[in-house]
Amino acid sequence: MNFDWLAGEVDDIGNFFAWHVALSVIPVLVALVLAVPIGWLVKQSGFLRPALLGTVGLLYTIPSLALFVLLPLVLGTQILDPLNVVVALTVYTLALLVRTVCDGLEAVSSDVLQAANAMGYRRIARFFRVELPLAVPVIGAGLRVAVVSNVSIVSIAALIGTPQLGSLFTEGLELHFLTPIFTGIILCVALAVLLDSLVLIITRQLTGWQPRT
Amino acid sequence: MIVFKNVTKRYDNGTIAVDDLSLEAPKGRITIFVGPSGCGKTTSLRMINRLIAPTSGSILLDGQPTEAMNLAQLRRKIGYVIQHAGLFPHLNVVQNIATTARLKGIAKKQALLIASELLERVGLDLSFGNRYPWQLSGGQQQRVGVARALASDPEFMLMDEPFSAVDPVVRHQLQEEFLRLQRDIGKTIIMVTHDIDEALKLGDQVAVLRTGGVLAQVASPKELLSNPADSFVADFVGRDRGYRYLSFVDAxxxxxxxxxxxxxxxxxxxxxxxxxxxxxxxxxxxxxxxxxxxxxxxxxxxxxxxxxxxxxxxxxxxxxxxxxxxxxxxxxxxxxxxxxxxxxxxxxxxxxxxxxxxxxxxxxxxxxxx
CATH class of the missing domain: 3.10.580.10 (CBS-domain)
Known part of the structure; x- marks a missing residue:
């Protein structure tokens, strides 16, 4: 490790880190907001459900680099626009979360739903006050996978020039210099652990009603 | 009063679950639907709050046909208790009980107050209030389920095998307490059970249904034991009906x-x-x-x-x-x-x-x- 180089680059690295955080977190938030209604619709879709979940799952198999390059054509954005990365990662996160939300809603016991119906909950109230809170443990678990995988996928966006920790990898490669590469890896792992813990803590806060072992 | 008028439930595949059922559940009394599995007792119960829609006929609550009522409003008028209580796992005991009062439009503070009072009413200590359902035994959950049904002070209560998922000792205790509670509150109750002993013990009136959803007899427990309408009812109330009848004779x-x-x-x-x-x-x-x-x-x-x-x-x-x-x-x-x-x-x-x-x-x- 060349610490003199690190000291000189600390501003740039801080900047990369901030971008990396934004590029991994914003798509998760957007995808979560979209996945809740979509997951509910898929759950309601009856015999179409396996087909819909299969299709959504397929989105995850599109290579990320291809998506980064193709999105400007679809969205009419500049090739270097960070929006491309945000949209691409939103698509991936959505692919993970729609299934998760759907599974979470299906895990709610039929006794509970029957009781809620019989008590006179209307559909929307039942969803927000009963079904969604009870799906939080499953959704939280899915979110943890999503944030961690996003942190790693974001770095690929360095290849299309979006600044973030992945830029340290391309830089190190070009300069034949290991310090930026190590720095990038360490910061990526640290960020993944940090975000994962954050989701875990929030989930725990929302599920104080669950037995803890 | 709850009145069934020629109510039939026929499923799409042609199965008849309930066949032309007509009966009255008198105000302030306990009416029990009892019969073997497949006799349509639960279907009949669920048609009252329209969890299941009747194919034909109508059900009246105090003279008003249920099919004309707003669905949510109808259900909020009726307390509902099911076998495994169906408590909300994410709410503590007091919050669970308060839900029906909240749905009725009672302010949160007031609803929680009502809930705490009901907790004692159903025989649970106030300290249970902030526990979550998984921390309760089956019998305790069932008590909370009854309290939740009562929190909106409904005129009618529907109970679907409320005591059958607990052990016999607890069941006996719950039945006794339920009878004591009903003496105070005097709700119009319809309860479903497959247990003839429970039916004879709790019912003011017992409706015996046979497979295929046909009403075999509706009568007081005493009448049912001393004067069964046919051999099906006689068999169903049991061979020891002579001995059981002694339950109704004062010593x-x-x-x-x-x-x-x-x-x-x-x-x-x-x-x-x-x-x-x-x-x-x-x-x-x-x-x-x-x-x-x-x-x-x-x-x-x-x-x-x-x-x-x-x-x-x-x-x-x-x-x-x-x-x-x-x-x-x-x-x-x-x-x-x-x-x-x-x-x-x-x-x-x-x-x-x-x-x-x-x-x-x-x-x-x-x-x-x-």
Missing amino acids: ASSLAVMIEPVVALGTEAAAARIVAKDQWILVVNAAAQPLGWVDLDRQSGPLRESDLNLSGTLASQDHSLRQVLDAALSAPSGRGVIVDAGRVLAGSVRLSDVVAAIQSAKAAGWGGRP
């Missing part, structure tokens, strides 16, 4: 209660023999509550707790002949122990006297409780 009027000599624990066997009527002596505590019998033929030295024979049941003075007969049959001495409301000894009855009382009650056309 107090016809029974001669004798004085029973007693001793305290620690009495020497020799001293006990002096007061005893025969080889059996009844042991009581300081409050004159019976503890058990001791066989003096096998006893020497002071009477200890481990010497007690506990096989005898107790019958209260205002109990039915069934309980008095059971007390006499189960006592090793052949003398049934009679106690008052505070479990204090009132005396004993001989088996032969109980049988004589049964004979004279039968000869007099039973009498006793309606």
Whole structure:
């Protein structure tokens, strides 16, 4: 490790880190907001459900680099626009979360739903006050996978020039210099652990009603 | 009052779950739907709050047809209790109970207050209020389920096998408490059960349904036992219906209660023999509550707790002949122990006297409780 180089680059690295955080977190938030209604619709879709979940799952198999390059054509954005990365990662996160939300809603016991119906909950109230809170443990678990995988996928966006920790990898490669590469890896792992813990803590806060072992 | 008018439920595949059901569940009374599985009892219950839609016919709540009511409004008028309680796992006990009051539009603070009061009403300590459902036993969950149904103070209650998922001891306890509660609140209740004993014990009126959703008979428990409409009902109420009928005959009027000599624990066997009527002596505590019998033929030295024979049941003075007969049959001495409301000894009855009382009650056309 060349610490003199690190000291000189600390501003740039801080900047990369901030971008990396934004590029991994914003798509998760957007995808979560979209996945809740979509997951509910898929759950309601009856015999179409396996087909819909299969299709959504397929989105995850599109290579990320291809998506980064193709999105400007679809969205009419500049090739270097960070929006491309945000949209691409939103698509991936959505692919993970729609299934998760759907599974979470299906895990709610039929006794509970029957009781809620019989008590006179209307559909929307039942969803927000009963079904969604009870799906939080499953959704939280899915979110943890999503944030961690996003942190790693974001770095690929360095290849299309979006600044973030992945830029340290391309830089190190070009300069034949290991310090930026190590720095990038360490910061990526640290960020993944940090975000994962954050989701875990929030989930725990929302599920104080669950037995803890 | 809940009225079924020619209600039929036919499923798309042609199966008839309920066939032209007409009956009235009187206001403030408990009506029980009982029958073998596949008799349509639960379907009938769920058609009342339209969890299931009838194919034809109509159901009236206090004269108003349910099909004309707004669905959510209809359901908020009716308390609903199911087998596994169906409590909300993410809400604590008080919050669970308060949900029905909240749905009715009662402010949060007020609703939580009502919920805490109901908690005590259904026999749970206030300290249970902030526990979550997974921290409760099945019986406790069921109590909370009943409290939740009551929190909106509904006029009607529907109960779907509410006591069948708990063990027999707890079930008995819940049934007794439920009857006591109903004496206070006087709701119009329809309950479904497959257990004829439960139906006869809890029902003011029992509707027996047969497979295919046909009403076989609707009558008071007493009428059902003494006058079953057909062989299906007779079989369903059971072979021991003669014995069961004694549940509905008061013992107090016809029974001669004798004085029973007693001793305290620690009495020497020799001293006990002096007061005893025969080889059996009844042991009581300081409050004159019976503890058990001791066989003096096998006893020497002071009477200890481990010497007690506990096989005898107790019958209260205002109990039915069934309980008095059971007390006499189960006592090793052949003398049934009679106690008052505070479990204090009132005396004993001989088996032969109980049988004589049964004979004279039968000869007099039973009498006793309606």
